[in-house]
Amino acid sequence: xxxxxxxxxxxxxxxxxxxxxxxxxxxxxxxxxxxxxxxxxxxxxxxxxxxxxxxxxxxxxxxxxxxxxxxxxxxxxxxxxxxxxxxxxxxxxxxxxxxxxxxxxxxxxxxxxxxxxxxxxxxxxxxxxxxxxxxxxxxxxxxxxxxxxxxxxxxxxxxxxxxxxxxxxxxxxxxxxxxxxxxxxxxxxxxxxxxxxxxxxxxxxxxxxxxxxxxxxxxxxxxxxxxxxxxxxxxxxxxxxxxxxxxxxxxxxxxxxxxxxxxxxxxxxxxxxxxxxxxxxxxxxxxxxxxxxxxxxxxxxxxx
Numbered sequence: 001x002x003x004x005x006x007x008x009x010x011x012x013x014x015x016x017x018x019x020x021x022x023x024x025x026x027x028x029x030x031x032x033x034x035x036x037x038x039x040x041x042x043x044x045x046x047x048x049x050x051x052x053x054x055x056x057x058x059x060x061x062x063x064x065x066x067x068x069x070x071x072x073x074x075x076x077x078x079x080x081x082x083x084x085x086x087x088x089x090x091x092x093x094x095x096x097x098x099x100x101x102x103x104x105x106x107x108x109x110x111x112x113x114x115x116x117x118x119x120x121x122x123x124x125x126x127x128x129x130x131x132x133x134x135x136x137x138x139x140x141x142x143x144x145x146x147x148x149x150x151x152x153x154x155x156x157x158x159x160x161x162x163x164x165x166x167x168x169x170x171x172x173x174x175x176x177x178x179x180x181x182x183x184x185x186x187x188x189x190x191x192x193x194x195x196x197x198x199x200x201x202x203x204x205x206x207x208x209x210x211x212x213x214x215x216x217x218x219x220x221x222x223x224x225x226x227x228x229x230x231x232x233x234x235x236x237x238x239x240x241x242x243x244x245x246x247x248x249x250x251x252x253x254x255x256x257x258x259x260x261x262x263x264x265x266x267x268x269x270x271x272x273x274x275x276x277x278x279x280x281x282x283x284x285x286x287x288x289x290x291x292x293x294x295x296x297x298x299x300x301x302x303x304x
Contacts, residue, residue, distance in 0.1 A: 013143040014136050020144050021151075024075035027137050030067040030129040031081065032057050034091075037114060037125045040099040041289050046112045049125035067129065074140050076148040079113070081126075091126070094118070095148045096283030101141050102291040103134035111138050116283075138290055145288040152284055 015025055032053040039045045057067060070090065073080040079098065081091040093115040101113040111134035112127045130137060 013146075014139050015143060017147055020074070020140075020147055021076050024073040024080075025140050027072040027074070027130065027133065027140075028084065029070055029072060029131075029137070031070040032067060032127040032129060034124045034126045037123050040114055040116065040123050040286070042100065043102065043291060046100065046102050046114065046125055050110060050112055050127050053127045070128075072128075072137065074137070074144050076144050076151065079115075079141060079144075093126070094283075095141075095145045095288075096280045098141065098145065098288055099123075099283075099286055100289050100291070101138050103138040105292045107134070108132045109134055111135075113138075113141060135292065138292075142288060142290040149284050152280070 019025060032050075033056065035049050035052055037045050037049055061067070069084055071082045071084045071087075073082060076095070078095050079093045080089055081093070082089050093113075097116040097118065099114050099116070101111070103111040109129050109132055110127065111130060112125055114123055114125050116122070117124050128134075128137075
């Protein structure tokens with residue numbers, strides 16, 4: 001099986017697996033910005049993006065604008081870009097969406113990665129200026145991707161499957177709540193019609209019939225058995241017999257099938273959950289390419 005990432009064999013990971021699995025590794029950097037690229041991988045792709053964003057920063061710097069500082073938090077759950085003081089998350093890049101990561105072999109400050117945007121599905125290239133630790137950050141992202149990929153394989157997708165089942169159960173519960181509310185409204189309408197019929201057919205002088213007791217929802221307690229079996233009709237005939245319990249198996253008092261979470265079929269899962277599962281599998285299969293390259297092709301490039 002091919003590895004989820006590719007990098008020179010003489011490179012080693014920078015952190016323990018526990019540090020990235022249970023916590024996160026913080027780094028400080030300057031954020032040059034992000035720009036859309038046409039391909040998810042490629043040295044030339046990121047090189048053009050770096051030159052483009054560097055040129056834009058030179059213009060803003062000449063206008064007196066400073067490059068904003070950010071904090072990177074890298075873990076097996078993704079790469080977060082935060083505002084250092086307020087800790088507000090500006091971007092949250094999931095690892096299975098990151099396809100390419102590169103650092104500058106000559107500058108040691110510039111690094112970049114390509115990530116697929118979760119909303120637009122466009123490939124965006126993020127470019128940073130760090131304090132001579134570009135290669136370390138690149139390797140940390142690669143290690144986090146490798147650990148996340150291994151966890152995905154070891155669990156056999158169980159974590160994602162669990163979330164998928166929970167989402168399916170939540171949808172099923174919501175559907176049942178809607179159905180239950182509709183049935184309650186129908187029962188309330190029937191009880192209202194019954195009271196109206198009793199008032200119109202009551203003998204003169206007997207006064208207003210006493211309203212039956214209500215429950216905490218201000219509704220007449222509904223019992224399909226008690227109403228049918230306890231009171232004969234006015235012509236002296238008995239109502240139809242109550243069906244035996246054998247025929248009521250798998251039906252509740254509203255006539256609906258009882259909800260069994262263990263028998264919730266795969267067809268009940270929302271399509272968006274299945275698409276997210278497929279997306280994670282596709283992203284990990286694509287893998288993450290780590291690369292050391294040269295971004296600065298002329299003297300102008302080397303000055304941010």
